[in-house]
Amino acid sequence: MFRTRLLARVALAACLAPALPAAHAQSFPAKPITLSVPHSAGGTSDILARTVAAEAAKTLGQTIVIDNKGGANGTIAAKQVASAAPDGYTLLLATASTHGINPSLYSRISYDAVKDFTPVTLLATVPNVLVVGPNVKATTVQELIAFIRSQGDKTNMGSAGAGTPGHLAGEMFKSEAKLQFTHVPYKGGSPAITDLIGGQIDFMFTTIPGVLPHVKAGTLRALAVTSPERSSAMPDVPTMAESGLPGFQAVSWHGIVAPAGTPDAVVARLNQALSGALAAPEVKQRLLEEGARASGVNTAEFGKFIQTEIASWAKAVKDSGATAN
Numbered sequence: 001m002f003r004t005r006l007l008a009r010v011a012l013a014a015c016l017a018p019a020l021p022a023a024h025a026q027s028f029p030a031k032p033i034t035l036s037v038p039h040s041a042g043g044t045s046d047i048l049a050r051t052v053a054a055e056a057a058k059t060l061g062q063t064i065v066i067d068n069k070g071g072a073n074g075t076i077a078a079k080q081v082a083s084a085a086p087d088g089y090t091l092l093l094a095t096a097s098t099h100g101i102n103p104s105l106y107s108r109i110s111y112d113a114v115k116d117f118t119p120v121t122l123l124a125t126v127p128n129v130l131v132v133g134p135n136v137k138a139t140t141v142q143e144l145i146a147f148i149r150s151q152g153d154k155t156n157m158g159s160a161g162a163g164t165p166g167h168l169a170g171e172m173f174k175s176e177a178k179l180q181f182t183h184v185p186y187k188g189g190s191p192a193i194t195d196l197i198g199g200q201i202d203f204m205f206t207t208i209p210g211v212l213p214h215v216k217a218g219t220l221r222a223l224a225v226t227s228p229e230r231s232s233a234m235p236d237v238p239t240m241a242e243s244g245l246p247g248f249q250a251v252s253w254h255g256i257v258a259p260a261g262t263p264d265a266v267v268a269r270l271n272q273a274l275s276g277a278l279a280a281p282e283v284k285q286r287l288l289e290e291g292a293r294a295s296g297v298n299t300a301e302f303g304k305f306i307q308t309e310i311a312s313w314a315k316a317v318k319d320s321g322a323t324a325n
Contacts, residue, residue, distance in 0.1 A: 028088055028266050029062040035256070036067045036081050037093045038074030043189070044126060044209045044290055048254050049093045051286045052123055055277035060269075073163055073324065074098035075110055082116035086261035088270060091120070094257045096165050100309035104317040105163040105324050113310060117257040119302040121271045123278065124292040126252040127227030128169050129234065131211050131220045132203045133196040141224050141243035144203065148179050155181040158201035160189040163322045168313065169205035169226055169250035171320035176245050196220065207252060208233050208291030226250040233291035250316075253309070254292075255302055267299055 035053055039045040046068060053064035069077040078098045084090035092098070099113045111117075130141065138144040148155045159167035162185040170183060184201050186192035189210050195201050197219050208231060214220040215234070224243045225231045240248035256274060258267060277283055278296040287294050297305070 028269055029060050031089065032063040032065050033060070033089050033091060034065045034067050035091045035093060036069050036077045038070060038077035038095060038098055039068065040070045040188075041068045044207050044252075044292070045093060045095060045254060047209070047290055048124060048126075048287065048292060051283055052274060052277045055280050055283050056270075056273040059273040059276055073102055073105065073161065075102060075106070078102075078113075079110040081257070082111040082259060084259050086118070086259040086263075088258055088262050088266035090259065091270070092117070092257050093123075094255045094306070096252045096309065096313070097163070099255070099257070099306050100253075100313045101163055101165065101168065101317060103310050104314040105322060107323060114303075114307065116260050118260055118262045118267055119299045119306060120256040120258055120267055121274050121299065122253065122255040122295040122297050122302045122305055123274065124254050124287055124294050125227070126207055126254070126290070126292045127225045127231050128166055128205045128250055128252060129208050129211065129225050129231070129237065129291075130169075130173070130203065130205050130223045130240070131196065131215065132223060133199055133201065133220060135199045136202050136221075138223065139221065141238075141240065141245065144223060145177050145179065148181055151181075153180045153182060155203075156184050156201040157181050158184045158186060158192040158196055158204040160192055160206065161185050161187060163317070163324055165250060165252045166205040166207075167322065168316040168320055171322070172248065172250055172316055173205070173240075173245075175319050176248060193220075205250070212291070231291050232288050232293075253295075255295075255306075271299060 035049055037046055037049045050066055057064045074097045081090055081092035103113050132138055136147055138147050157170045189206050192204055193210055196204055211220055215222045222234055222237045224238050224240045226240055228249055275296040278294040284294050
């Protein structure tokens with residue numbers, strides 16, 4: 001009789017086991033979700049994350065808490081999320097750095113951008129913009145190229161840090177236009193922009209929101225955007241391709257990933273809520289104000305996008321000679 005009861009319990013447990021993940025997915029989310037943002041508060045990444053999260057939370061019926069965890073080009077936040085429980089309650093705002101540049105930039109990296117995460121959706125793409133300071137009289141990319149060549153290697157390009165999209169866009173510019181200039185890395189975009197306005201550096205590639213007020217005020221001049229098409233935030237500014245560098249593209253992006261092993265039903269629920277948020281007119285408008293273009297794709301498409309980005313940025317990292325440990 002004991003053996004019969006034991007076998008019955010084992011059989012019951014086997015029947016119930018597959019139902020547990022499904023039951024969890026159906027009740028998801030039952031508590032607040034944490035979205036780790038690998039940058040400090042107030043920047044483009046933070047604004048985008050908060051805008052989309054607030055709208056998605058309405059559909060999910062739970063708060064999405066933003067956890068700003070900057071440092072080490074996003075590797076700190078990425079490692080933490082990769083190690084989190086795969087239950088959908090800890091997510092990462094993946095970026096061109098965490099899931100595009102870092103796999104090639106770091107000789108030893110604490111996470112695998114593909115194997116350690118489950119893609120949820122691509123939120124938005126954000127073009128960089130080439131801006132010059134008051135020391136440079138150029139009004140077009142070709143005039144800037146002529147200016148740099150006239151200065152030998154005395155021209156200085158700033159960036160938000162070594163290995164950032166802005167730095168690598170500059171290295172692509174150097175390679176394609178066959179230029180020589182000095183790269184000056186800063187600890188963030190804000191101090192670099194301050195020095196650009198002050199004339200300590202000559203030009204930089206950076207995200208649109210950080211420099212848009214200065215461009216409107218006339219203290220900085222925008223020469224070109226790095227996306228395939230013009231930005232709605234700067235409709236009068238041409239693309240790099242329109243400016244004589246065909247094929248030039250260096251776009252930043254933001255998406256949502258979860259730890260590897262997160263149940264498919266949970267991922268689908270998150271994708272649905274986030275895609276719905278991106279379709280909301282007020283969210284679209286807010287992202288456009290930040291120079292971002294709302295996206296929203298299925299998980300498979302986002303997974304392919306990440307792998308393409310890793311391969312694409314690998315060449316830029318190699319050409320730049322940039323490394324980090």
